[in-house]
Each structure stands twice: as C-alpha cells, then as structure tokens.
Amino acid sequence: MPPLHLISGTIPAMIPPQRISIPLWLALLLKKQKRCNIIPPDWMAYEHLELALKEENENAARFTDKLPYRWLEISELLLDGAADDFPQYGNNARRGEGDGGDIRVLLRGLREIRQAKARAGMNENLGGAYVQMTGLGLMEVTELKPYAISVMNDMQKLALPKDTRQERDDEDMEQDEDYDDEF
Amino acid sequence: MDDLSDILAEYNHPPTQRSTPESDISLLSTLYQTELSSPSLLPHPSELIERITTALSAQLTYLETSSDTLAAFTGVILQTEIERIKWLLRVYLRVRIAKLDKIQSSDLPADHQTGLWSRMSLEEAAYVKRHVRLLQAHYTRIFLRDFPERLRCMEEQRVGGAEGLEELEGDKAVVCRVRKDVRGLVDVGDDRGGIRLFEGDLVLLRWRYVREMCVGFVGDDKAVVELV
Numbered sequence: 001m002p003p004l005h006l007i008s009g010t011i012p013a014m015i016p017p018q019r020i021s022i023p024l025w026l027a028l029l030l031k032k033q034k035r036c037n038i039i040p041p042d043w044m045a046y047e048h049l050e051l052a053l054k055e056e057n058e059n060a061a062r063f064t065d066k067l068p069y070r071w072l073e074i075s076e077l078l079l080d081g082a083a084d085d086f087p088q089y090g091n092n093a094r095r096g097e098g099d100g101g102d103i104r105v106l107l108r109g110l111r112e113i114r115q116a117k118a119r120a121g122m123n124e125n126l127g128g129a130y131v132q133m134t135g136l137g138l139m140e141v142t143e144l145k146p147y148a149i150s151v152m153n154d155m156q157k158l159a160l161p162k163d164t165r166q167e168r169d170d171e172d173m174e175q176d177e178d179y180d181d182e183f
Numbered sequence: 184m185d186d187l188s189d190i191l192a193e194y195n196h197p198p199t200q201r202s203t204p205e206s207d208i209s210l211l212s213t214l215y216q217t218e219l220s221s222p223s224l225l226p227h228p229s230e231l232i233e234r235i236t237t238a239l240s241a242q243l244t245y246l247e248t249s250s251d252t253l254a255a256f257t258g259v260i261l262q263t264e265i266e267r268i269k270w271l272l273r274v275y276l277r278v279r280i281a282k283l284d285k286i287q288s289s290d291l292p293a294d295h296q297t298g299l300w301s302r303m304s305l306e307e308a309a310y311v312k313r314h315v316r317l318l319q320a321h322y323t324r325i326f327l328r329d330f331p332e333r334l335r336c337m338e339e340q341r342v343g344g345a346e347g348l349e350e351l352e353g354d355k356a357v358v359c360r361v362r363k364d365v366r367g368l369v370d371v372g373d374d375r376g377g378i379r380l381f382e383g384d385l386v387l388l389r390w391r392y393v394r395e396m397c398v399g400f401v402g403d404d405k406a407v408v409e410l411v
Contacts, residue, residue, distance in 0.1 A: 004257065005245070006264050007238045008208045029263060033256065069383070129373035133358065133385035141385060141411050145220075145358055148387055152356035156389075 001035075024074065028081045038082040043068060044075060046087075049106040056113050063114060063135030072139040075107050118144055126151045206403075207234055208268060213409050215275040217399050220410035222352040222390050224282050225399035227304040232272070239268060283307055288315045290348050353391030359408040360385050362398070385411065 004011040004026075014020055019039065022030075030036040042048060043066065052066035068074070079086075079100045086100035118136060122144060125131045131148065133141055210231060218225050246253075246261055253261075283303070291311070292298035300308060327335050361384040368377030371388045380386070398406035 002254075002257070004260060006261065007235075007242050007268060008264065025263070025267065026260065029260065035256075130371045130378065130386055130388040133387055134383065136385055138411065141358055145411070148358070149356045152387065152389075153354075156354050156356075 024077065028077060031082050031085075038078065038085045040078060040082075040086055041068075041074070043071070044078065044086075044103060046102060046106070049103060049110065053106055053109050053113070056110060056117075060117065063117070065135065067110070067137065069138055071137050072111065073137075075103075079104060079107075114140065115143075122148055127155065207231060207238075208271070210403055211235060211271055211275060214399055215271060215278065217397065217410040218275065218278050218282075220357055221397070221399070222355040222357070223349070223394070224279070224286075224299060224302050225397075226302040227279075227307060228399075229304055232304075235268065235272065239265060239272075279307065280310070283311050284314065286311055286315070288319065291315070350391075353389060353394065355390050356387060357390045357393070358385060358387050358411045359393050359397070360411050361408055362406060365407055380407070 001014040003013045008023070011022055011026070012020070014022075014036075016036070027036065027038050031038055043052075048066065052064045055064040055066065083100040086103060114136070118133075118140060122131065126148065131152075133144070136144075210228075214225070214228060214231075242261065242265055246258065246265075250258065286299065290299055292300065294300075295308070303311065323335070361380045361382055363382050365380040367379075369380050369392070370377040371386070371392045378386070393408045394400060396405075396407040398409045400406075
C-alpha cells in the first residue's frame, strides 16, 4: 500500500508482513477489510493481565500501574475488532480457540475489583477538599465523575458561604459592643 | 523502482498536507474534553481551529483532484479521517455553543475586549450578541412591559460583577489530569497547605485551584493540567 497522506501526518508505505505502528482507528479499519493483522499490546498479554489482577487483589489501597490510561476502551475495541489476533491461552488453546476469551475474563475481573475499590475510596474521601483518583482509567473516571462532582458541589452548598459567615461575625461583634455599653 | 516512485510521489505532494502535525488534532481533542468538563468558557483557540480547517479543506481538494490516481480504499481511509476530524470540530463547537446559550446579559462586561468577550471568537461574540438581544426582546414582549419602568432593566450586574461569576464557577468540582510534575505544593483548599502533583495523577478538586494552569487558559506547552 502506498504512503498515506493523512491530515494528522503521513504514514509510510505499508508492506506486509512488515510491522508498523499506525493509529488505532486506522488499524481497525484495515482489519475490518482483512488487510492487516493487529499485534496486541504487551499489556494485554495473558500473563501481564494475570499479574495486574493479582496486584489489584493484594493491594486494597491503590490501583495497579500495569494498565494504561485508556485500558478499558482499547481492550474493548481490540477484542471487538481483532479477537482472532490474540494468541491462544489456557483452556481456549486446548480447545483450539484464539478468540481472546480468557483475556476477556481477566479484564472483567480487573474491572470489577477496580470498580469496587474506587467506590469504597470515593465514599471515604468525598468530604474533603480534594480526592485522589490516580491510577484509574479514563472510562472509569468518567463513570464515577457525575456522582463525585455532584456530591462535592452539594457539600459546597452545605458549607456556609464566606460572606454570610463574615456578616454573622460582624453582627455578633456589634451585639457584644451594645452589651458593653450598658455597663 | 517502486521505492523511487514513492519518494517522488512524496516529493510532489503539496506541503500543506503535512503542515498540520498530529499534535493539532490531539490538542483539539484535549481542548474538547476540557471544555466539556470546565465550568468556565475557555478562550477560543482561533489559530488552532484555523489551521485545522485549512488542513481539512486542503485534504478535501487533494481527494477531489486525485480521485483517479488514488486506490478506492485509500480514498476511503482519507475520507474516514476527514469525517473523524470534522466530528471532533463539530462536538467541540457544540459544547461551546451550549455554554454561550447560558450566558446572560448581566455576565457580559460593557467593554467588548474584556471578560467573557475576550474568550470568544468573532462569530461566537456575534452569536451571543444576537442571542441576548433576542431574549431581551422576548422577555419584554412576554412580561417585562407589564412591569413598572424601574423594574424593566435587564442589565443589572450580578452580585460581585464578572468576578462574582468566576467565584461561582471556581467553586465547582472538576476532575483534572496532571500533564507534568509540579515542583512544590499546590494549594487545593485543604488545611494542610496543599498537595503534590505528579504527571498522570488524577485529582478531583475545585476548579479555582487549577484554572490558572489548565490547558486552554495557558498554552499547550505550559499547561500543567487538563480536565477529564
């Protein structure tokens, strides 16, 4: 295939079976047309995800750093569009299936435990001035955001606005002064 | 021989095609995400939008003029990319229009160079002007004309003026993603003097504490955070 002059940059000529890094959307488009194979990212290897899940299970206080920021989106797209490009593992290998089935199971496990952790952490911290959400993926943040933001905004309303508090103090002072005068 | 023709083809290709680096598109998508989540209207990135629309039309021209030489599938790819970028532009402008619609005449400073005005493009400012005028006419027709003269004024300033609006927006909670490490503590309104921010951190906090270092308000290279 000749070089592609995209707006976002030129992609050099693609000559199978040479490997080349291209944007994900383009890879999926080519894949759909059966013009390429996608090499799954390292972090989506069975062993790597297994390790991530183990870490996630062992450490309740923080999230594993073994997943990229957009792990949910990318894994979903890749398993959707290019499941047959995943190597075969475990049970599926014995059955001769290379459909990423076991990877899906691991990803689901990761997602569930992370969701539970995030919710627990969120409820603990929402009263403060800030909440650390480091380690979560984009999709996970987007999921939690509406709830977290509305709680934090409501907390703000509950706290007395600065001006009214000031006025109250002033009133109290005046009353004190009056009181002094009587003596 | 094939290689040679490739090189030649690349040489003959109009340079405008490659003048927009990938970073422009990814910057636009960051700005879209940030605009979507920020309580304030961000300054309009006129130059960026200009560059992207120019690149889009150049690409369209290229596609139209060379449809004979391009393989059908190459055309599909180029078109797909155009559609993707157009979509991004569209949703970005829509988010801004939704914000413009909420602007009330009392939020707008009299001086057209300052405050909210300075954050709009020319088209946006014209749009807001018309929108405000229409609303005013509508309110007058529906109920304001029945009010006593002195209650008809819509221009009454918000409590605290434009700063009042900023104050209000600043209280809103946002989730920000840190783009690069920050030296020292950053005040987030807690009682322990602030927190440290490292690249990749995600923090839920109040808008006022990160506003001045957020992409959109400061240049892409200087911005410390973007909103999620």
